[in-house]
Amino acid sequence: MNKLKRLLTILLVSMLTLSAAIALPSAVMEADAAAIVDINDPSVFQKQLTSYTCTLSSNVMMLRRAALLLGDTGWSDITESSMRPLVWNEALGMYNYYSYKNFTVSFEKTKNPKASASELIQVLQKHPEGIVAYDYDHPHAILLTDYTDGVFYCADPANSVPAGRIRASQALVSVSGIEAYWYVQSPDLSSKRPVSDDSLWQITAQDGVNIRSGAGLSYGIKGCLLNGTVVSVSSTRQADGYTWGYITYNGVTGWVALDYARHLNDAQLENQSSLSSTRIGLGKSVTIQAASTGGSGSYQYTYSYRKYSDQNWVTLKSGTTAKTFSYTPKESGRYVFRVTVTDSQSGKKADKEMILTVIDLINESRLNKNAITLHSKVKVMGAAVGGSGNYQYAYYCRKASSTGWYTIKNYSTSTSVTYTPVAATDYVFMVRVKDSKGRVQEKELRLTVNPPLVNHSKIASLNLTYGEPIRMTAAASGGTGSYQYAYFCKKSDTSSWFAIKRFSDDAVMEYIPKAATSYDVAIHVKDATGVVAKKYFTVNVFHTLRNQSSVERSTIGKGTSMQLYGKAAGGTGSYQYAYYCRKAGSDGWYTIKGYSSDTSASYTPVAATDYEVMIRVKDSAGKVAEKHLFVKVTRP
Numbered sequence: 001m002n003k004l005k006r007l008l009t010i011l012l013v014s015m016l017t018l019s020a021a022i023a024l025p026s027a028v029m030e031a032d033a034a035a036i037v038d039i040n041d042p043s044v045f046q047k048q049l050t051s052y053t054c055t056l057s058s059n060v061m062m063l064r065r066a067a068l069l070l071g072d073t074g075w076s077d078i079t080e081s082s083m084r085p086l087v088w089n090e091a092l093g094m095y096n097y098y099s100y101k102n103f104t105v106s107f108e109k110t111k112n113p114k115a116s117a118s119e120l121i122q123v124l125q126k127h128p129e130g131i132v133a134y135d136y137d138h139p140h141a142i143l144l145t146d147y148t149d150g151v152f153y154c155a156d157p158a159n160s161v162p163a164g165r166i167r168a169s170q171a172l173v174s175v176s177g178i179e180a181y182w183y184v185q186s187p188d189l190s191s192k193r194p195v196s197d198d199s200l201w202q203i204t205a206q207d208g209v210n211i212r213s214g215a216g217l218s219y220g221i222k223g224c225l226l227n228g229t230v231v232s233v234s235s236t237r238q239a240d241g242y243t244w245g246y247i248t249y250n251g252v253t254g255w256v257a258l259d260y261a262r263h264l265n266d267a268q269l270e271n272q273s274s275l276s277s278t279r280i281g282l283g284k285s286v287t288i289q290a291a292s293t294g295g296s297g298s299y300q301y302t303y304s305y306r307k308y309s310d311q312n313w314v315t316l317k318s319g320t321t322a323k324t325f326s327y328t329p330k331e332s333g334r335y336v337f338r339v340t341v342t343d344s345q346s347g348k349k350a351d352k353e354m355i356l357t358v359i360d361l362i363n364e365s366r367l368n369k370n371a372i373t374l375h376s377k378v379k380v381m382g383a384a385v386g387g388s389g390n391y392q393y394a395y396y397c398r399k400a401s402s403t404g405w406y407t408i409k410n411y412s413t414s415t416s417v418t419y420t421p422v423a424a425t426d427y428v429f430m431v432r433v434k435d436s437k438g439r440v441q442e443k444e445l446r447l448t449v450n451p452p453l454v455n456h457s458k459i460a461s462l463n464l465t466y467g468e469p470i471r472m473t474a475a476a477s478g479g480t481g482s483y484q485y486a487y488f489c490k491k492s493d494t495s496s497w498f499a500i501k502r503f504s505d506d507a508v509m510e511y512i513p514k515a516a517t518s519y520d521v522a523i524h525v526k527d528a529t530g531v532v533a534k535k536y537f538t539v540n541v542f543h544t545l546r547n548q549s550s551v552e553r554s555t556i557g558k559g560t561s562m563q564l565y566g567k568a569a570g571g572t573g574s575y576q577y578a579y580y581c582r583k584a585g586s587d588g589w590y591t592i593k594g595y596s597s598d599t600s601a602s603y604t605p606v607a608a609t610d611y612e613v614m615i616r617v618k619d620s621a622g623k624v625a626e627k628h629l630f631v632k633v634t635r636p
Contacts, residue, residue, distance in 0.1 A: 036194045039065045042164045048157040049080050055094035055141040056080055057157035058132040059182055062143055063103055066129035066184050069192040106185040116178045121147045123183065126190045132182040135173040142171050199232045201245060205260035215244035215255045222254045269295035271350035273339035281362045281386020285328045288337055295343030308334035329358045361387030363441035365431035371448040371480045373531050374424045378447055381416045382431050389436025400426035424451045453479030455533035457523035463572045463621050464541050469510040474523050481528025492518035492538060516543045545571030547625040549615035555632045561602045562631050566615055573620025584610035608635040
């Protein structure tokens with residue numbers, strides 16, 4: 001029961017009774033003593049609103065539990081929507097450190113991710129509100145709630161796993177892979193341990209129940225507890241056919257008959273039993289699987305059945321603690337199975353009835369895959385139960401858009417055939433099974449054939465200057481389902497590939513080469529069925545373009561030509577050179593020779609003064625490096 005609802009109910013009952021002066025137990029009245037059932041109530045937990053807000057959703061659940069431990073009745077106002085504008089960066093995600101309401105939250109990385117379990121146990125001992133645990137390798141966050149009786153428990157915000165507090169082994173990520181966690185740094189909640197509701201009972205007798213001086217009907221009456229009163233029971237005894245509980249209430253101590261009270265921690269007894277199958281072939285067994293929740297104490301089960309058209313029940317097994325029972329019907333037809341569960345303390349019972357259909361022959365044929373890529377093979381597997389004698393199978397197929405069947409293989413004892421579809425479209429397969437008496441059951445199976453997986457990945461540039469990253473963009477079409485991408489690289493003169501990043505959802509990746517040389521790059525695309533398409537590139541990494549041009553002499557006489565020499569290193573591909581000069585200190589440049597492959601040029605100055613020479617080098621990628629030189633021209 002929710003703590004707020006429980007307190008409200010108790011207060012209302014007290015207001016309606018004549019004994020308004022009787023005080024409630026301190027364990028119930030203490031506003032800041034949250035119960036375990038309160039912080040683990042299903043309403044405290046939630047599922048993430050988007051596919052990428054698992055960290056935000058988990059932090060919401062952590063702060064809700066923290067608020068409950070502080071007695072904050074407004075805990076339910078903590079939501080993804082209320083927190084997101086304050087603690088979430090739309091580009092980067094959850095803040096590592098933030099403040100929200102009166103909470104300060106911090107972030108830590110585990111000291112040894114491969115042995116994080118022992119570290120997390122110690123952290124949880126200090127944080128009864130739980131911690132938000134994160135796995136970088138499988139990017140996902142969960143709320144680790146507690147470590148109880150050697151088992152981690154959590155709440156996983158992913159929609160694909162059960163809701164509420166569950167075993168951590170049911171979550172999308174493993175505790176052994178946790179690499180970081182968020183926790184409430186302040187206020188310190190280590191002393192706010194949630195209390196158990198195990199001792200709380202509520203009187204249900206309409207006329208109330210007596211408080212006696214001893215556990216038994218012969219003891220004197222010391223007082224009375226009215227209907228709806230909640231008391232804390234410290235011990236119990238059996239006497240005179242009743243269960244007696246020792247209580248202290250409004251200064252009065254004594255014993256009350258708990259047969260006229262309800263254990264507040266008792267959930268309603270529910271029967272959740274099931275059948276292993278709702279349809280079987282004659283001669284096969286069905287397993288009845290008993291399951292129950294709620295009630296009080298341990299459970300016992302009674303298994304029985306009847307034919308659907310009959311009203312008389314046949315008991316298969318009575319009063320057992322065994323949770324499974326197998327039965328083999330002797331005739332075909334419809335059967336009703338019933339499981340009766342009884343709890344040990346209150347004797348409450350709950351029934352559940354389930355219908356089983358037993359037929360002579362069942363076709364259980366199937367495909368090994370429901371979707372494939374064109375040119376791949378599908379395996380059609382014939383199977384049957386029931387019927388008489390041995391089986392024979394016939395296999396057929398057609399395009400879903402057509403009506404005519406193509407015979408893959410006629411009746412034989414072959415339990416499978418392999419077929420390669422010729423078009424990317426939907427197909428329907430039919431398997432007919434025939435028993436030795438000639439009875440036939442047919443089953444249709446649907447297959448989706450997708451276009452071939454094509455890798456359309458690209459690299460931004462195949463020629464790079466040393467220090468620039470290789471920019472890779474993965475893309476694909478065809479195949480089946482969603483894609484994942486992996487990136488690999490090696491120097492072209494070696495044979496060993498290394499993984500830049502293994503398969504993930506990242507469609508964009510960068511890698512900075514460690515040397516100026518040629519690299520082979522591979523981008524792999526994998527579809528949902530595991531089919532992989534690879535694409536290879538060769539990237540040339542060059543040293544930075546360096547201009548090594550020169551002049552023949554730095555001093556010449558007037559009327560003598562200055563000789564200019566273009567030279568370069570690094571860069572990409574071949575070079576072109578351009579030559580310019582001007583009188584030193586002037587603004588305009590005179591073009592001696594525009595860009596060409598000529599590695600030299602000459603110029604005869606017209607004045608005896610200082611000249612500035614500029615030589616530009618351009619590589620095949622269009623990158624330019626220039627160099628300035630000075631020549632002194634003297635009078636003859």
